[in-house]
Amino acid sequence: MTQPLLSLSLEELTAWVQTQDQPAYRGKQLHQWLYQKGARSLLDITVFPKAWREKLADYPIGRSAIAHCRTAPDETRKYLLQLADGLIVETVGIPTEKRLTVCVSSQVGCPMDCDFCATGKGGYTRNLAAHEIVDQVLTVQQDFGRRVSHVVYMGMGEPLLNLKAVVRSLQQLNQDVGIGGRSLTVSTVGVPRRIKELAEHQLQITFAVSLHAPDQSLREQLIPTAKNYPIAKLLEDCRYYVKTTKRRLTFEYILLAGVNDRPEQAHELAQHLKGFQTHVNLIPYNPISEANYKRPQAKQIKQFSDILHKHHIENSIRYSRGLEANAACGQLRTQHQPATTSPEPA
Template sequence: MTPQIVKQSIKNSEVLLGKSLAELTAWVQEQDQPAYRGKQLYQWLYQKGVRSLSDISVFPKKWRHEMAGYPLGRSTIHYRSVAPDATRKYLLRLADGLIIEAVGIPTAKRLTVCVSSQVGCPMDCDFCATGKGGFTRNLKAHEIIDQVLTVQEDFEQRVSNVVFMGMGEPMANIDHVIAAVKSLNQDVGIGARSLTVSTVGIPGKIHQLAQHKLQIVLAVSLHASNQALREQLIPSAKKYPLNNLLDECRDYVEVTGRRVTFEYVLLSRVNDLPENARELSQCLKGFQTHVNLIPYNPISEVDYQRPQKNRIREFTNILEAANITVSVRYSRGLEADAACGQLRASKV
């Protein structure tokens, strides 16, 4: 391939990350290379996390030199911070210069990556830092996969879990998110049930996701026990009534056989009252579900407060009394502004 063709490929944003083994094999053959180099490229791309074709030592030296500038689809680390709990926040610079966030969350047994699906977010949830910065564009599948490979490389540890809970609304970018999910499962080798896609809810999108019958975890950001309160916290809820959202979730359970996880950020004296817990239990009655209660993580733009532990305990007890499976999730990375709801494409 001539330098001119390489430059044209870069201009057209044709990258190799995100392609399957069959697609990579076809690609190397187009470059007049033998088919077996497709498997070599596949292994170096997804298992070794190579950043340049020139670094693939099993390729002929002449071809490596010719293809050195061909885009693989990798980002660069613009900024990195580490919280006291070892959570690492990354600002990643994309090929067009835009910045996104990814978070690596280690525990004794696993490494979880919280990935972004958009640059910014159009949903404008009142308690979330990401939406305060507005929306720029959707991420492509390779830009999502790259986040996982970057964190894996930095930790020098295999990623075991991925959650689509970073910047953006995954269902507003559903085609690229589904492509990324399939590649993370089939190419990177992360189990489908270790992949979680979160959504605040967009009409019809959960139904669209259900048709793929993926064995992933669906997490729906509810954050309110009634429609009026949900509209106050989530402006987009005005176009998607709570009852309609829950009906679509029930259909998802029926089609996929997978339960739905509901995320509920607890805001002191806003949605954490006993009557909110009772309302929520009625909403989820007879539902195959799990509720994650998330004590609020503060941001500078609003003055919401995290509830006291006794209020959290009371809310939990009411749900458990209604036979709803519930857990309290204290987000990691709070001190590095890497916790749930704190992500933004800046260092501050």
């Protein structure tokens, strides 16, 4: 199988052009056109000889096609991207005056089956390759006509179940696309052994763990796969990550009305996190049609935050954008392809 050019580094692209009887400097040109200018075909690269471009017109670059794009009133855009095999993956572009953040998917679907999340309701199909993750960023960058500043792995899928490709894509976004490591965020609900494995890569990224409950029983209700990963062991691995990388870790906590937003649960969460080098993102729930959970009232949200602050647990309330386009946290879903549930990926 031919390896798409978007999966290659500068050194690998230089070696490839030489196999095509082209001078080595063409590798740098190709790298720039792929990762900075977003070329979708070798025909686009006008600095290359016309005859060579035409000869390799069908050589795979590794770019997807925009099957659909929906824009919310706040200018957030949700894209349905069609991959080379016809499957659809979702990605979101979130603009502000100073930033353009892309929320990327790491899998087609998701096997984690979180009870409050639309993506998990559609089942899991396959992992994404690294170039398919990088492509999402380049697609949003081109469509907005401005440089992407931040990338969050919070779309479809569980990144740590596709760790090899996710690490590779992080390296490419940093080294090839030029996005700073600390502007790249990987979010996980927790996969046994994978947090320690990620720590060993010593990436200068932001790492976020979706906790969503202060006790094991409730966490298993919300995240069925948590039965394989006791909360005490999860927090132990999180401490290992902080110690190994010397970087602060973020915890994400979706607030569900009457489920995990009570004052006593805030106190219990604070006890777990005392002495931890961490920050907590409190995320008021984004409703989906497939679940009956509700968003807490503003006073409950503030009370929960205030209790954490009293325990000296740094936290902030993060209201998601893109609600009107079903593009906010937990709302991504595979609408344009049949759900195919496969065994959990290795």
